[in-house]
Amino acid sequence: MIIDVHGHYTTAPKALEAWRNRQIAGIADPAQKPKASELRIGDDELRESIEANQLRLMRERGIDLTIFSPRASFMAHHIGDFQVSSAWAAVCNELCYRVSRLFPDHFVPAAMLPQSPGADPASCIPELTRCVREYGSVAINLNPDPSGGHWNSPPLSDRQWYPIYEKMVEYDIPAMIHVSTSCNPCFHTTGAHYLNADTTAFMQCLTSDLFREFPALRFVIPHGGGAVPYHWGRFRGLAQELKKPLLAEHLLGNVFFDTCVYHQAGIDLLTRVIPVDNILFASEMIGAVRGIDPETGYHFDDTRRYIDATAIEPDARRKIFEANARRVYPRLDAALARKER
Amino acid sequence: MIIDVHGHYTTAPKALEAWRNRQIAGIADPAQKPKASELRIGDDELRESIEANQLRLMRERGIDLTIFSPRASFMAHHIGDFQVSSAWAAVCNELCYRVSRLFPDHFVPAAMLPQSPGADPASCIPELTRCVREYGSVAINLNPDPSGGHWNSPPLSDRQWYPIYEKMVEYDIPAMIHVSTSCNPCFHTTGAHYLNADTTAFMQCLTSDLFREFPALRFVIPHGGGAVPYHWGRFRGLAQELKKPLLAEHLLGNVFFDTCVYHQAGIDLLTRVIPVDNILFASEMIGAVRGIDPETGYHFDDTRRYIDATAIEPDARRKIFEANARRVYPRLDAALARKER
Numbered sequence: 001m002i003i004d005v006h007g008h009y010t011t012a013p014k015a016l017e018a019w020r021n022r023q024i025a026g027i028a029d030p031a032q033k034p035k036a037s038e039l040r041i042g043d044d045e046l047r048e049s050i051e052a053n054q055l056r057l058m059r060e061r062g063i064d065l066t067i068f069s070p071r072a073s074f075m076a077h078h079i080g081d082f083q084v085s086s087a088w089a090a091v092c093n094e095l096c097y098r099v100s101r102l103f104p105d106h107f108v109p110a111a112m113l114p115q116s117p118g119a120d121p122a123s124c125i126p127e128l129t130r131c132v133r134e135y136g137s138v139a140i141n142l143n144p145d146p147s148g149g150h151w152n153s154p155p156l157s158d159r160q161w162y163p164i165y166e167k168m169v170e171y172d173i174p175a176m177i178h179v180s181t182s183c184n185p186c187f188h189t190t191g192a193h194y195l196n197a198d199t200t201a202f203m204q205c206l207t208s209d210l211f212r213e214f215p216a217l218r219f220v221i222p223h224g225g226g227a228v229p230y231h232w233g234r235f236r237g238l239a240q241e242l243k244k245p246l247l248a249e250h251l252l253g254n255v256f257f258d259t260c261v262y263h264q265a266g267i268d269l270l271t272r273v274i275p276v277d278n279i280l281f282a283s284e285m286i287g288a289v290r291g292i293d294p295e296t297g298y299h300f301d302d303t304r305r306y307i308d309a310t311a312i313e314p315d316a317r318r319k320i321f322e323a324n325a326r327r328v329y330p331r332l333d334a335a336l337a338r339k340e341r
Numbered sequence: 342m343i344i345d346v347h348g349h350y351t352t353a354p355k356a357l358e359a360w361r362n363r364q365i366a367g368i369a370d371p372a373q374k375p376k377a378s379e380l381r382i383g384d385d386e387l388r389e390s391i392e393a394n395q396l397r398l399m400r401e402r403g404i405d406l407t408i409f410s411p412r413a414s415f416m417a418h419h420i421g422d423f424q425v426s427s428a429w430a431a432v433c434n435e436l437c438y439r440v441s442r443l444f445p446d447h448f449v450p451a452a453m454l455p456q457s458p459g460a461d462p463a464s465c466i467p468e469l470t471r472c473v474r475e476y477g478s479v480a481i482n483l484n485p486d487p488s489g490g491h492w493n494s495p496p497l498s499d500r501q502w503y504p505i506y507e508k509m510v511e512y513d514i515p516a517m518i519h520v521s522t523s524c525n526p527c528f529h530t531t532g533a534h535y536l537n538a539d540t541t542a543f544m545q546c547l548t549s550d551l552f553r554e555f556p557a558l559r560f561v562i563p564h565g566g567g568a569v570p571y572h573w574g575r576f577r578g579l580a581q582e583l584k585k586p587l588l589a590e591h592l593l594g595n596v597f598f599d600t601c602v603y604h605q606a607g608i609d610l611l612t613r614v615i616p617v618d619n620i621l622f623a624s625e626m627i628g629a630v631r632g633i634d635p636e637t638g639y640h641f642d643d644t645r646r647y648i649d650a651t652a653i654e655p656d657a658r659r660k661i662f663e664a665n666a667r668r669v670y671p672r673l674d675a676a677l678a679r680k681e682r
Contacts, residue, residue: 196537
C-alpha cells in the first residue's frame with residue numbers, strides 16, 4: 001500500500017471560498033457574517049471535486065490512501081480573531097471528514113486548528129478533540145506562526161504549546177508543522193514562507209529539549225524538511241556546538257520528514273542523508289506546484305516517481321511508502337487494521 | 342588558485358567587542374559613547390588574530406585568497422540608529438582593510454553597510470564608496486532584513502534598494518545577501534535565520550523582474566543558497582506557475598551560490614543541480630560550525646574536501662575554485678591581474 005501523508009483539500013467547491021469571503025467581510029460588518037449552516041455543498045459536488053482531481057491522480061500514480069486536511073494556504077489564521085478561526089476550522093474540518101466518509105478507502109482526515117495570533121493554543125483543544133473523536137482525524141496541522149509571516153508567537157519549545165502536546169500524546173497523534181499564507185511581503189507563501197517555517201521548526205526542536213519533556217511527541221516536517229537535509233552537516237555541527245546529543249538521539253525519535261521535494265536530485269539527497277525510518281511518502285498534490293516538469297514530462301509533484309527511482313532497497317521503499325506512516329500515525333494504522341488492510 | 346569568497350573577521354581582537362559594548366551602552370547613556378579613535382588595535386594583534394586562525398587554516402587547506410568582510414552576526418543592524426550603524430561599519434570595515442594590507446596576498450576586503458531599520462538604504466552609499474575607492478573592497482554584504490528577524494523592510498525588488506544597486510553596477514561589484522544576528526526568538530541565527538534569508542532573497546528575485554531592471558546586478562546567495570538547490574524542482578515549477586522564464590534565463594545570469602554546505606551529500610546535490618558557472622567556492626570558516634565532524638574526522642567547514650570529492654570535471658572544479666569568482670568579482674580579478682596572478 002502507498003500512503004500519502006500530505007494532502008490538502010485544495011479543490012473544494014467554490015461555495016467554500018464564497019462563504020469564507022462573507023465571513024471575512026463579516027469581521028468589519030457583522031451583518032454579513034454567515035452561519036455555518038449557510039454553507040451548502042452536496043455530496044455530489046464533493047465527490048466530483050475529488051474524483052476529477054486528487055483521486056484521479058492517486059489512481060494514475062498508484063497511491064492508495066491520502067491523509068487529507070484543509071487547504072493549508074486557506075487556513076489564514078491571521079484573519080480575524082479566535083471566533084473567526086474557530087468557525088472556519090469547523091467548516092473546513094467537516095468537509096475533509098465528509099470526503100473521508102465518501103471515499104473511506106482513499107482518504108483519512110487530519111485536522112486544522114482554530115489558531116489565532118495571540119490566542120492561547122489551549123483554545124484549540126475542543127476542535128482537536130472533536131476531530132479526533134467524531135471525525136476520526138489521525139493527525140493535526142500545527143501552525144508555528146499564526147501571524148502569517150510576522151513570527152511573533154513563541155517558539156514550539158515554549159510552554160504555551162504544551163496543552164496541545166499533551167492532547168497529542170493522549171490521543172497518540174502526530175502534528176504536521178505547517179504554516180499558512182504569508183501576509184508579509186518579504187515572504188512568498190509557497191516559495192519562501194513554507195520552507196523557512198520547516199527549517200525554523202526543526203531548529204526550534206534542535207535548540208530545545210522538547211522531546212525530553214514529551215518523549216512520545218511526534219512532528220512531521222513537510223516539504224522534505226525545508227533546508228534541513230541539504231544542510232544536514234550544518235545541523236549536526238550546530239548540535240555539537242550547542243552540546244546537544246547526536247541528532248539521531250536528540251530528534252530522530254520524534255521528527256520525521258515528508259517527501260514533498262519536486263525533483264529527483266532532492267529526493268536522492270533526502271534518502272541519502274536522513275535515516276529511512278524518518279522519511280514519509282507525501283506529494284502535497286494539486287498544491288504549490290501543479291505543472292508538468294519540461295525536463296521529465298511528468299508532474300513536478302508526482303513524487304512517487306522519484307522514490308521509485310532513488311537508490312534504496314525494496315524494504316526501505318516499503319517503509320517510506322507505508323510502514324513509517326502506520327508507525328507515526330497509529331490511529332491510521334488502527335483504522336486500516338480494523339478493515340484488515 | 343583557490344579563492345574563498347565568503348570569509349568574515351570572526352576572530353577580531355577582543356578590543357573590538359569591548360568598543361562595541363561601549364557603543365551600545367552609549368545609546369542609552371551618551372556619556373559612554375566611545376570615539377572611533379578610542380579603538381586601539383595594533384598591527385601585531387591583527388596579524389596574530391589572522392595568522393593563528395584563518396591564515397593557518399587556509400594554508401592547511403590550500404586556500405590562497407579569501408574575500409574578507411566584517412563578522413556577519415556582529416553587524417547587528419537592528420541595534421541603534423543609522424549613526425550607530427555608521428560608526429560601527431566604519432570601524433569594522435577599516436579592520437578588514439588593515440588585514441588586507443597586512444596580508445595582501447591572502448585577503449581582499451568586502452564591505453558591510455551601515456544599514457539601519459527604517460533608514461533609507463541610500464544612506465549607505467558614502468560608506469560603500471569609501472570602501473571601494475579607499476579600501477579596494479571588491480563586494481558588499483547586503484542585509485535584506487536589517488531588523489534582525491522581523492522582516493519589516495521591503496523585499497529586495499523594491500525601489501528603495503535601487504540606489505545601492507546603481508552604485509553596485511557603477512563599481513561593478515556584487516553583493517552577498519547576508520543577514521545578521523536574529524533578535525527574534527523564533528529564529529536561531531545560524532541554524533534558521535541565515536538559511537531562511539537565503540531562500541527568501543532568491544524567491545524575491547524569482548517573483549520580480551529585478552534583473553530586467555538591472556541586467557548587470559549580481560547577487561551571491563551564501564550558505565549554498567539556503568533551501569534553494571535542494572528544492573530546485575519546486576523553484577523551477579513555481580517560476581513556471583508565475584509565467585516567468587526558465588530560471589537559467591530569469592536568474593542565473595545574476596544569482597550565484599556559494600559552497601558553504603557542510604557535508605558531502607549537500608555539495609554533491611549543489612553541483613548536480615546548479616550550473617557550474619553559478620557556484621563559487623566558499624567556506625565561511627571559523628564561523629557558525631567550527632567543530633570536527635565525527636563522521637569524517639575533518640572540520641565541517643573544510644568545504645574544499647567536498648569539492649575535491651564531488652563528481653565533476655577538473656575544468657568545472659577550476660571554475661568553482663577560481664574562474665567564477667574572478668568573473669563575478671571583476672575588481673578582484675583586476676587586483677590579481679595587477680599582481681600578475
